[in-house]
Amino acid sequence: MAIALSSLQAASPSAAVSSSPENQPSLELGSVASVARALRPGDFLWAPQVAPAGPMLMIVNRQTQRAVLYRNGVAIAVTTVSTGRKGHRTPTGVFAVLQKNRVHFSSLYDDAPMPFMQRLTWDGVALHAGQLPGYPASHGCIRLPSRFAALLFEATRLGMIVVVTDQILLPAIAPVSSPLPIAQAPTPDPLATSAFWRPDVAPAGPVSVVISSTDHQLVVLRNARVIGRMPVIVGGDIPRAFLYRLAAINTEGRRWERVALPGQVLTGTELLSQQFQLGEEDRIRIESVLALGATIIVTPDTLATAPANYGDLVPKD
CATH class of the missing domain: 2.40.440.10 (L,D-transpeptidase catalytic domain-like)
Structure with a gap:
C-alpha cells in the first residue's frame, strides 16, 4: 500500500471492556x-x-x-x-x-x-x-x-x-449525511462503488482511512463525512482488524503506531502495507489530508450494504 506506514511502532494495548x-x-x-x-x-x-x-x-x-x-x-x-x-x-x-x-x-x-x-x-x-x-x-x-x-x-x-x-x-460505516440541509454541493453517495475525491465536502476535521479487504475498497472520512473512495488491490487474506495512528510528522517523514484493538496483544509491528496496492495519484491525495492523529483501519468487514448474516452489525437509517 502506498500510504507508507513507515517508522511503525506498537502503541500500548487497550483492554476490551464488557460485563464479563x-x-x-x-x-x-x-x-x-x-x-x-x-x-x-x-x-x-x-x-x-x-x-x-x-x-x-x-x-x-x-x-x-x-x-x-x-x-x-x-x-x-x-x-x-x-x-x-x-x-x-x-x-x-x-x-x-x-x-x-x-x-x-x-x-x-x-x-x-x-x-x-x-x-x-x-x-x-x-x-x-x-x-x-x-x-x-x-x-x-x-x-x-x-x-x-x-x-x-x-x-x-x-x-x-x-x-x-x-x-x-x-x-459498515456510519451514514454521513447531516439531517439538516447544508449550503454546499451535494455529497457523493458514501456507499457508491465508483471512485471519487471531494475534499471540499469537509474542508477540515479529523481524518480516518478505512480499508476493506473484502470489498477491495478504501474510504477516506474527514469530520465524519466521506471525502473519497478508491479501489485497492489486496494481496493476501486479512483475518482480523488492524488499527494504525499517525503519531508524529517531522523532517524524517510520518511515524505511524499500530494500536491494539480489544483482545489484541501487540507482539510485533505486523506491517500490512506490502499487502495493498494503491494508485500513485490516490496516494498523493490521501497524504495531502493526513494530519497528526489520523487513523487507518484495515478490516475484513464490508463497507457496502451488508448481507443478511451481517445484520447484527450496523443499522441503516
Whole structure:
C-alpha cells in the first residue's frame, strides 16, 4: 500500500471492556460483525482509539437489540441494549441528546433510578444504565450496560444524534449525511462503488482511512463525512482488524503506531502495507489530508450494504 506506514511502532494495548471480564469480546479472531453477533446480554465492545476525535452518532436497532456508536464515521463501540417492551415500544426515528444527568430518577415510574441518563425526548425516552435481559423490557427507554453507559456519558455532548431503527441490512460505516440541509454541493453517495475525491465536502476535521479487504475498497472520512473512495488491490487474506495512528510528522517523514484493538496483544509491528496496492495519484491525495492523529483501519468487514448474516452489525437509517 502506498500510504507508507513507515517508522511503525506498537502503541500500548487497550483492554476490551464488557460485563464479563473473564470472557471479554475480542477483535483478535474476527470482524466487528462476528463480535456483535456473539455479544451476550450486558456485553459490549469499546474501542475509542479507532477514531479519537470527530462527530459522534449512535444507531440503535430494536430488532437485534444492539447499538453501534460511531465517531468520525467509524464504529468505535458496539453494545447490547434493551428497548421498550410491548405497549411501551421505543419510537423509531432520529433524535438528539437534549439533556444529560449523571444521577437521575424517573418522574413517571416510581422514581426508578436512571443512571447516566441522556434524554432523547421530553416525554420520557432516554439512554441510561439498566438491566438487560436479552429482549425488549423497558418502559420505552434504551437500557445500556452500566459500564458502557458511564463511558458513553463521558464521551458524548448535547446534540449527539441517536437513530432508532428496525432495519436489518446495514452499511459498515456510519451514514454521513447531516439531517439538516447544508449550503454546499451535494455529497457523493458514501456507499457508491465508483471512485471519487471531494475534499471540499469537509474542508477540515479529523481524518480516518478505512480499508476493506473484502470489498477491495478504501474510504477516506474527514469530520465524519466521506471525502473519497478508491479501489485497492489486496494481496493476501486479512483475518482480523488492524488499527494504525499517525503519531508524529517531522523532517524524517510520518511515524505511524499500530494500536491494539480489544483482545489484541501487540507482539510485533505486523506491517500490512506490502499487502495493498494503491494508485500513485490516490496516494498523493490521501497524504495531502493526513494530519497528526489520523487513523487507518484495515478490516475484513464490508463497507457496502451488508448481507443478511451481517445484520447484527450496523443499522441503516
